[in-house]
Amino acid sequence: MPQRLYIDVHVIQTVPPANLNRDDQGNPKEAIYGGVRRSRVSSQAWKRATRRHFDDQVPTPDRATRTKRITHELATRIARTSGLDRDGADRIATALLAQLGLSQGKKAGDTAYLLFYGNAQLDAAAALVADKATELAALDDKALGEAVKELPVADTFHSGHPVAVALFGRMVADIPKLNVDAAVQVAHALSTHETQLEFDYFTAVDDQNEKDETGAGMIGTIGFNSATLYRYATVGLAQLIDNLGGDSEAALDALDRFVDSFALSAPTGYQNAFAHRTRPSLVAVVVRTDQPVNLVSAYEQPIASEAGIQANSARRLAEEHLTATQIWGDQPLYAATSHTFTSREPATKDTAEALTHAFGSPVAFAELRSTLRTRLTASLGAGA
Known part of the structure; x- marks a missing residue:
């Protein structure tokens, strides 16, 4: 087994008008990056969504x-x-x-x-x-x-x-003996482009109003934005195996379920008001033996709104991955992607070709997960 083995998970996901993760004013969280304001979803919010999705797949005794x-x-x-x-x-x-x-x-x-x-x-x-x-x-x-x-x-x-504690760790500041070092790191999700905060002014009518009674029974505003988000997480496999008492098979099971849950989960803020659940347009995994690498630098220059944000965000990710591997001489142990872009469509042809050049031919999400496990099993066996 290599001394270091990190599984990077990169996701591009477009979210419609929504308020996934609110700040202290009740508005969607934001951040300045590349000199412009971006939509942001905190790592804590997406980790909790991932944990809840994760726990839904396991028996009650195995939950955290x-x-x-x-x-x-x-x-x-x-x-x-x-x-x-x-x-x-x-x-x-x-x-x-x-x-x-x-x-x-x-x-x-x-x-x-x-x-x-x-x-x-x-x-x-x-x-x-x-x-x-x-x-x-x-x-x-x-x-x-x-x-x-x-x-x-x-x-x-x-x-x-339990697997969730082994993945996400436990921090008890005044009792270090209870601490568990996390095997997972999750970045704040960030829009690949500039965003603007908008407000939904809403009214609610009292159904029991008298016929001659007018006006709303309630009025208010909800802040929202829409965004194509870049999401990133990384798993240290050696730490995960150690947290699970040296059980490599349990660690591979945990990793597989994490990739699934991280890709398919979403924070639930205002979900009844916005019905914001979407699927990612791209999930890429890269297995590295040196260190985790967040590719958010692909979006330091924001994607232009007229350029086709989703496809261009995916192409930028492919280009950033290739640049990183070429400049630094990285040789990932494994790289693969599952995405919705096709070379049959003129609008996404360049993106599909760039993704294939960077990560290989696209595969279905289930195949991405199964192949990832096969490669890691072989690597663990070779290092035994």
Whole structure:
């Protein structure tokens, strides 16, 4: 196995009028890049969308949860498995989690920060007291704390990470032993062109208005824009394998599902108002052995609005990839793309040819994923 193995995922996706990810004013997030204002979707927003899509594909025990209410969740499991009343289960859960040294939040029972853990990990913590919960609940708080002091609560969070935690990591600033280094990095999505913030002025009519009553029952505005976005993420395969206890097959499964979920997910902000879900027009994967490479520099000079933004964005990506490989002498282990551009159409002929030159002949998305796995399996076997 190469010492370094990174899987870069590049996506071009056009989104219609939408407000995917709002700022503190309720408007779509933006950024200045290349001297002009761009539409932006934060990495956190798209990571959460990816995680939710990811979790929909796996059984409940294999899912991960990020919450301040870990004490409540643990107590629920203890009550379910032991038959204890809620008060007794809450006291045991509090005593168990006290060993982790989690800072307490303002609300009783909450932690001061969101903790990312696997359902199976919390099930394992509950199982530590499953056969003695009744006896523990009968103790006073001090005796209860002493009775559970030697139980390996922290160990349940140090291993057996669900795939989502192995991919996205876990950061607990004041308890470094609970940290998990992320195998995934996700960039902020950025429009390949200049955008303008627009506003939708809306009115809502009261259906129960009297016949002689006029006017709206509600008025308001929603900020929106539309954009062709460049999205980028990278996965460090060695870190992912390490996070999953050295299980290469589990890591390849996780990578495959990540590529699928990153490509097909979308933040849900104002989705009922805008119905903004689209598919990418291009997904490219590049396996590198040196370092991850974000190709956003292809759009430092914004695509002109009259040029055909989607096709030109894809062609710019192909050209930037070729330039990077030629100048720096990069030799990716594998590169492939799945896209909607065809050489049969005059408007996209140049784009299709540029993409083929850069990434090879296009393949269906399912084939891109399966071939990626085959290449990585061969590489891991060669390095064994």
